[in-house]
Amino acid sequence: MKKTLLLITLSSLLISCISQATPLPTPTVVTVSSTFTLTSTPESTTTSTALPTATPVPHPMSIIALRNGDYAGSEIVIEKELERGLNYRRYYVYYLSEGLKNLCTANYSKWRST
Incomplete structure (x- = not known):
């Protein structure tokens, strides 16, 4: 029984290996005419045209733009004194220049020495 099974398995394997391969397509020759x-090559004609140069617009927060700005100034006005610290005072101050307001911290330990 074992010999028969082995013989059948080997013969089926052999038959599957011998099966005909698919034929390859025949190559065709392509002729290109x-x-x-x-033709004559065109001659280039050179014309000198002045190219416009771009003037860069500086960023509004750049130093160049800020230096070129016009700022109206005024006296510093202390609007209110805030809570004092151990060695400093804080003030809410404003001045007329683009509507800016600022928190000013003044170290008064230096004031005592002078």
Whole structure:
């Protein structure tokens, strides 16, 4: 029984290996006919055109733009004194320059020495 099973397995394997391979397509030859026509190369004509130069616009927060700005100034006005610290005072101050307000911290330990 074992010999028969082995014989059948080997014969089926052998038959599957011998089976016909699919035929490859036959190569076709492509002929390309080329005709060349000679033409004259165009001559370049040079014209000098002045190119406009771009003037860069500086960023509004750049130093150059801020230096070129016009700022109206005024006296510093202390609006209110805030809570004092151990060695400093804080003030809410404003001045007329683009509507800015500022928190000013003054170290008064230096004031005592002078």
